[in-house]
Amino acid sequence: MTKIGSAPPATCSPTTSGLRVLMLSDVYFPRVNGVSTSIQTFRGALAKLDIEVTLVVPDYPGREIGGDEWRVVRVPSRAVPRDPEDRLMSPGMLYHLDRLLSGAAFDLVHVQTPFAAHYASLRFARQRGLPCLATYHTHFEEYFFHYIPLLPRAWLKTAARTLARRQCNSLDAVVVPSAPMVDMLRDYGVSVPLQVIPTGLPDSQFARGDGMRFCVRHGIAPRRRVVLFVGRAAHEKNIEFLLTVVARARATNAELLLVIAADGPALPDLRSRATALGLEGHVLFVGYLDRNTELRDCYAAAEVFVFASQTETQGLVLLEALASSLPILAIAALGTRSIVEPGRAAVAAATTPDGFARQLVDLLANPQRLAELAAEGVRFAHEWGADRPAQELAGLYRTLVARRALLGPQCRSTAPPGETRAPNAESTP
CATH class of the missing domain: 3.40.50.2000 (Glycogen Phosphorylase B;)
Known part of the structure; x- marks a missing residue:
């Protein structure tokens, strides 16, 4: 495990031909859910494509981590009220993310969750002039209905859609795991490129x-x-x-x-x-x-x-x-x-x-x-193996990095009406 505030191991020097991706998430193992599984699957498949992913996630005090912690940075965290499974990463540590990562170089930032990790990712990407994308794992409307039950549903629906639209439109692109999510986000008013890339299954499954x-x-x-x-x-x-x-x-x-x-x-x-x-x-x-x-x-x-x-x-x-x-x-x-x-x-x-x-x-x-x-x-x-989705994600990474290099750090992607995939993206199963 990469220690907080320490330099990456010498054997983890930047790759010469592959991309260096900084990935952030508010959840990861030992917290069990689809986001954790998706991150683990993509990291393994991307490594085969010479893409080095450094992952910033919460720590889980008192719980056995287990698994592969290579290039995983654990941020001190505290419990989330009324939700003992989840953790809230230290805002101070996230605010000084560059110091936390010891100045390591990256080509792109990929955020997996819409909470503290989202805003830390945006701040870091803008400071470095890097493209930033997200995977949209969370259906906000139903999430709000269940976890904020005392407010009117109409108000919650509007709030959820507004939050999703603002978060997505602050990014260079958004990955969605399934085609119906494209229509939903377009209805919300999301205008950045959306690419359908489902999480695949590793052979071990x-x-x-x-x-x-x-x-x-x-x-x-x-x-x-x-x-x-x-x-x-x-x-x-x-x-x-x-x-x-x-x-x-x-x-x-x-x-x-x-x-x-x-x-x-x-x-x-x-x-x-x-x-x-x-x-x-x-x-x-x-x-x-x-x-x-x-x-x-x-x-x-x-x-x-x-x-x-x-x-x-x-x-x-x-x-x-x-x-x-x-x-x-x-x-x-x-x-x-x-x-x-x-x-x-x-x-x-x-x-x-x-x-x-x-x-x-x-x-x-x-x-x-x-x-x-x-x-x-x-x-x-x-037909849902992990290799093809990883290749599509790698293609999106390279497209965003090349676009940023060509047009400069102030450039952000905007999808024309009806666009549902980033340039050169292939269709999914």
């Missing part, structure tokens, strides 16, 4: 787990029909909807068991709701699982992956399920549409608990259909 081992560990009888949710236990994930689905479906399938591999601020409410619905013996909360071991076993133990969130910018966890040969029943909304709507390996679910429950019961009663979906899911997931 296709390793199979041991479902029997998971069942034995958690006392799940062989006769149980296991369906699975993996993600963060947050209100915007709509997990309570899935509890209602199971409450309806168990009348037809008494062996139904919903495994929830999640943790987060909504977990106490979800446990209470499960009890209120009388779902003892039909819901199993297992918390976060190690991605490289027990989570793979968990995927292998399930028959169907269920997902009801309507706020995803991509829905990376759906691809992970497909890579594990797990059929999907999910509501097709916003970012998940590009995965669910092709209909190859996923079934688009009804948006009502009764309709969703009927589809789930029908799927579990059709082993041939499940087998077909599982086989096609692996083929479909392979």
Whole structure:
């Protein structure tokens, strides 16, 4: 791990042919979410393309970091009120980011989150005359609705759109993980170039787990029909909807068991709701699982992956399920549409608990259909490998750096009406 305030290791001298990217995020492992996974995946794939990424993220005192900390700078942080999972990086340290990085040279700044990291990235990029882009991971509207519930929804909607528009238009370009996000941001009034680059799957994601081992560990009888949710236990994930689905479906399938591999601020409410619905013996909360071991076993133990969130910018966890040969029943909304709507390996679910429950019961009663979906899911997931998105992101980096070099530090990109991708960008899967 790069120490705060220390010089980068001598072996980390600037590359001679590749780009040097400074990436900032308000979240990273050990905090488990899609942003952390996306950053880790892209950093690994970009390294193969001779692109050196230095990552600035919060520290997580008292939690085991684990994993690869090469060129990761951990900033002292404090807890976020009402959200113990997340951390707020020290504003003073971020304000003096140049000192924190010991004057290291960079070609471009890439921010991953819209909070403290966004403003620190802009300040640093402007001080250095560097291009700055962001990946739009967060659907602000639903985020505001769930976490600021006392204010009128109309006011929150306007505030969310205004914030997103101002943040995006302060940048040189914005990466979005799925095509529907382009239309949404254009409706907000975002005028800078938008490029669709989904997060891909590393080859390691296709390793199979041991479902029997998971069942034995958690006392799940062989006769149980296991369906699975993996993600963060947050209100915007709509997990309570899935509890209602199971409450309806168990009348037809008494062996139904919903495994929830999640943790987060909504977990106490979800446990209470499960009890209120009388779902003892039909819901199993297992918390976060190690991605490289027990989570793979968990995927292998399930028959169907269920997902009801309507706020995803991509829905990376759906691809992970497909890579594990797990059929999907999910509501097709916003970012998940590009995965669910092709209909190859996923079934688009009804948006009502009764309709969703009927589809789930029908799927579990059709082993041939499940087998077909599982086989096609692996083929479909392979089309979302990590290498191609990394190549597209590298192309965008080079375009922005070349444009800045040609037109000078005062230049910022502006997309003409209807433009949805940066120049020379290829389409995505």
